Amino acid sequence: MTIDDVQDAREEQDISEQRMIRREKLAKLQEMGRNPFLVETWNVTHHSLGIKDDFDAMEGKPVSVAGRIMAKRQMGKASFIDIQDKEGRIQIYVRQDAITPEEYEVFLTYDLGDIVGLEGEVFRTKHGEISIKATNLV
Missing domain, CATH: 2.40.50.140 (Nucleic acid-binding proteins)
Structure with a gap:
């Protein structure tokens, strides 16, 4: 395994972690009855x-x-x-x-x-x- 492979794996983990956090926030907003995809003015x-x-x-x-x-x-x-x-x-x-x-x-x-x-x-x-x-x- 090269240094680049390790770095790529870390970046993938960071992206997956960020994706998980965002999905948790999405679920929380939906539980509160809010539509985060609604275009607001x-x-x-x-x-x-x-x-x-x-x-x-x-x-x-x-x-x-x-x-x-x-x-x-x-x-x-x-x-x-x-x-x-x-x-x-x-x-x-x-x-x-x-x-x-x-x-x-x-x-x-x-x-x-x-x-x-x-x-x-x-x-x-x-x-x-x-x-x-x-x-x-x-």
């Missing part, structure tokens, strides 16, 4: 660049955004996702107690590359990053 009111460029006027205001998840970080009851929309990227702050338990269960199934829509309020984090505090996953 969202009432997007703002885009990332506009929010960042006009932060002084936007701070504390409600917005509705949608985009592809490019990064996801969990820290206890708080999570951050970065979404990419047609104008750029923006960070979303999700607190477990700020959305419904059902929405949080759905949020936990999100993966990189998923397209999501959400509503929230514009704010600046302690580190100075312009973000959206999620109040509703749509």
